[in-house]
Amino acid sequence: MAKRLTHNTLIIGNWKMNGDTARNEVLLSELLPALSNLKGVDVVVCPPLPYLSQVVHLLAPSNVVLGAQNLNHQTAGAHTGETSAGMLVDLGCHYVLVGHSERRAFHGEHDEWVAAKFAAALGAGMVPVLCVGETFAQRQVHETESVVTSQLNAVLQRVGIDQLCRGVIAYEPVWAIGTGETASPEQAQAVHQHIRQWLTLQNAKQAADCRILYGGSVNARNAEKLFSQPDIDGGLIGGASLDATSFIAVCVAAQR
Numbered sequence: 001m002a003k004r005l006t007h008n009t010l011i012i013g014n015w016k017m018n019g020d021t022a023r024n025e026v027l028l029s030e031l032l033p034a035l036s037n038l039k040g041v042d043v044v045v046c047p048p049l050p051y052l053s054q055v056v057h058l059l060a061p062s063n064v065v066l067g068a069q070n071l072n073h074q075t076a077g078a079h080t081g082e083t084s085a086g087m088l089v090d091l092g093c094h095y096v097l098v099g100h101s102e103r104r105a106f107h108g109e110h111d112e113w114v115a116a117k118f119a120a121a122l123g124a125g126m127v128p129v130l131c132v133g134e135t136f137a138q139r140q141v142h143e144t145e146s147v148v149t150s151q152l153n154a155v156l157q158r159v160g161i162d163q164l165c166r167g168v169i170a171y172e173p174v175w176a177i178g179t180g181e182t183a184s185p186e187q188a189q190a191v192h193q194h195i196r197q198w199l200t201l202q203n204a205k206q207a208a209d210c211r212i213l214y215g216g217s218v219n220a221r222n223a224e225k226l227f228s229q230p231d232i233d234g235g236l237i238g239g240a241s242l243d244a245t246s247f248i249a250v251c252v253a254a255q256r
């Protein structure tokens with residue numbers, strides 16, 4: 001099947017709870033010059049919340065864009081420790097991760113809550129990156145497609161297909177996150193194709209345009225094969241985004 005060429009490849013670095021002022025500065029001083037000449041790739045980095053202001057200034061002269069790792073779906077008020085979509089926009093965020101499996105597993109984020117966050121991010125003008133994916137146990141009993149579909153459906157019910165496809169979908173099998181065990185390009189492509197077909201049932205034009213990223217132990221060695229699959233439009237990169245050499249190699253592999 002011919003590769004769809006609707007967008008640049010999208011690479012998002014999810015730093016998770018890593019970094020400090022000094023390390024962020026070193027990492028970006030290595031990354032930004034190397035990423036300035038990429039062709040056909042959009043790059044986003046998602047630092048921890050306390051460093052968004054620092055990083056947005058460091059990114060200012062570059063073509064790399066700022067994202068956040070989480071948001072609260074409410075606009076303001078008595079929500080101690082939380083951050084609204086409007087605050088993230090105010091700090092310069094263009095993207096925000098929604099429903100990452102670590103938030104679903106360790107912070108009790110259920111589908112309806114994730115859908116509310118997705119809607120709040122869009123409402124504030126950001127691009128939400130909706131993370132979906134099955135656990136190892138679910139894959140073992142052949143529930144991958146039904147799990148992913150029901151995670152997507154919760155957002156579809158809330159916002160409709162047009163809005164869903166204004167965001168980005170990231171397929172991240174939970175068993176591949178941070179484990180060094182990647183889905184094979186064929187395994188990843190099969191799920192991406194399933195997602196694309198499910199989107200097509202809602203609206204064929206939107207489905208063709210919708211960006212679907214793969215995440216889960218993407219690194220310099222496996223990136224090119226994954227990104228060459230017809231329905232993989234880029235990657236959500238955790239561990240390898242913390243090392244300049246690895247992240248640069250992943251971004252270079254994403255060039256069209």
Ligand code: PGA
Pocket residue numbers: 014172176177178179180215216217218236237238239240
């Ligand atoms: P990983 O993380 O690349 O370290 O597996 C990916 C993610 O959690 O987004």
